[in-house]
Amino acid sequence: MKILQNVIVSQVLTESSKNQLLDRYKTRRAQLQKEGDQLRFELRKLEKTKKFQPASLRTHFEKEINSRKEKIKLLEFQIEQLEILPIGSELKEREVQSIVDVEVGANWDELIQTKTIVIKDGIVSEIR
Template sequence: MITIRQPVAVKFILTEATKQQILNEQRRQVERLTAELEQLEQQGRQLLEQAMTQGGDVAQQVRQRIEQERNTRVQQREQLIQQIQQIQQMELGTEIQNMSVETTVDVHVGDDWSKILRGAEIIIKDGIVHEIRRGGEPVRD
């Protein structure tokens, strides 16, 4: 026997409660990014005015840095909006990959290697472990 480490996929079953929780969190993130963009616009104008007194090169660098920050936040916000639209369209009961954790697995002579390679999954439903699968098959306690 040998013990190996293996990633375990953690998935959750999309229920109405989970769907609303995800959508609420993503909407909060969109609002936060929108607020950051507004703050960046205000601070950016002030920084740009200060930089103008130091010369055109400094002002250009400040302008570029502000534009980069703005573009990063706009891109993040657009990705969140797309994710919101995708979640809204998903059917209840869909399994969604959430994260990955690691476990150890005992490998014995005679084990089916293909099942070991398929790994394990933990399925969460409304915050409770609903099912554990190893090699694609449910594990019975």
């Protein structure tokens, strides 16, 4: 029998991976800022047309703009934390699922034990 099991993928922080993560966070932050600016522009444009009720229109757009602001705050916090972390730290990157063979007589405790894949500079360096 086969079952699905969650596997944690961790990344070892190196200078290269740290720089890549910082670039990814900063790019995402810039994208969210552009989206916020675009939403503000669209709001002003739609308010001038007077085709929609201003109160509901503003509420909808403010909700979207605030959502982007919260994501930007989270990214700025992640950037600060990443800059503090020492090289060699392990970061949980994601979880993936793996297929595990279950056979009669297998040790259940070993089968269900959480597995971890450790990646260093894009290469699998360890499986625990």
